[in-house]
Amino acid sequence: MAMSSSKQSRKSGQIVVPGDKLGVIEEFEPGPGTYVEENAIYSMATGRALMDLLNKKVSVYPGTQISGFPEVGSIVVGQVSEVQNKQAIVRIFQVGNRIVSGFISGLLHISDVSPRYVENMYDVCKAGDIIRAKVISDKNRVFHLSTNDKDLGAVYAFCSRCGHLLSSGRIRMRCTECGNTEQRKTAQHYGKEEFEE
């Protein structure tokens, strides 16, 4: 089951180039940045693919690539790659409104998650989630992230049982596919993040 969740969530956030096949029209609705040819959906741009499994829609968000590092204070978007008890590692793919070329890792410590006490990082995010965070320190070249703001936190989170996009609730997140409920620290615009150009 862990296999299927990582397989599905890996698609979101993946870099695609024009002509890359993203899916077929039987499974997805073609969104912005895509085109359809003989029932298949392809990317029209170089950017990040977003597979919206809830609405069965696939889009590509183009971006200007940068190779620099984020500065303290910048807002970044990335995919959670690893979660431990007290911290999570995030692969940053967007800094401000620009796509990052190459991978930059960020570290989200449990004390920087929310103004309230959080006991366990597994109640904050899971591997595969897409989160929006702020860079609060780059000491020793480690990008420390914070989600301590209502705009920050998970913007897309996936069911750890089946990999489906979770619907946000007040406290618990719910999978409409398998009924599983999970906890997250979400951004207030959860599920509506439009990656800017």
Ligand SMILES: [Zn+2]
């Ligand atoms: Zn599920």
